Amino acid sequence: MKLIIATIKPFKLEEVREALTAIGVRGMMVTEIKGFGSQSGHTEIYRGAEYAVNFVPKIKLEIVVAAGMADQVVETIVNTAQTGKIGDGKIFVLDVLQAVRVRTGETDADAL
Ligand SMILES: Nc1ncnc2c1ncn2[C@@H]1O[C@H](COP(=O)(O)OP(=O)(O)OP(=O)(O)O)[C@@H](O)[C@H]1O
Numbered sequence: 388m389k390l391i392i393a394t395i396k397p398f399k400l401e402e403v404r405e406a407l408t409a410i411g412v413r414g415m416m417v418t419e420i421k422g423f424g425s426q427s428g429h430t431e432i433y434r435g436a437e438y439a440v441n442f443v444p445k446i447k448l449e450i451v452v453a454a455g456m457a458d459q460v461v462e463t464i465v466n467t468a469q470t471g472k473i474g475d476g477k478i479f480v481l482d483v484l485q486a487v488r489v490r491t492g493e494t495d496a497d498a499l
């Protein structure tokens with residue numbers, strides 16, 4: 388299993404969620420965060436205005452999938468979240484050692 392951590396622009400959340408659902412992603416965690424990348428937040432446009440502080444609002448997605456599906460998830464996020472302007476986000480992929488569905492005790496692939 389792989390954990391895909393992705394930051395995206397907030398207005399892209401619905402489009403990304405729909406695209407991920409369409410390729411078979413069945414669950415994800417969504418968090419409103421603030422962050423900065425290589426511009427340190429200073430030059431990024433958010434809702435039409437240049438953001439004047441160090442941190443820019445983003446949505447963080449955390450998605451655990453079978454390892455064989457990770458590349459497709461990453462491609463789907465890139466294809467739907469990309470505007471080509473600065474601040475489109477970052478994607479990190481990590482190994483996951485264990486998953487458990489609390490209701491049933493099922494583990495790993497059965498728990499996803
Ligand atoms: N090295 C990093 N480690 C952890 N999170 C990061 C890192 N770089 C960026 N982020 C997160 O990703 C978000 C989006 O960053 P952003 O898209 O601006 O990256 P960037 O590298 O500056 O790319 P761009 O040139 O497109 O702006 C940040 O708000 C932050 O939450």
Ligand SMILES: [Mg+2]
Nearest residue numbers: 424425426474
């Ligand atoms: Mg940036």
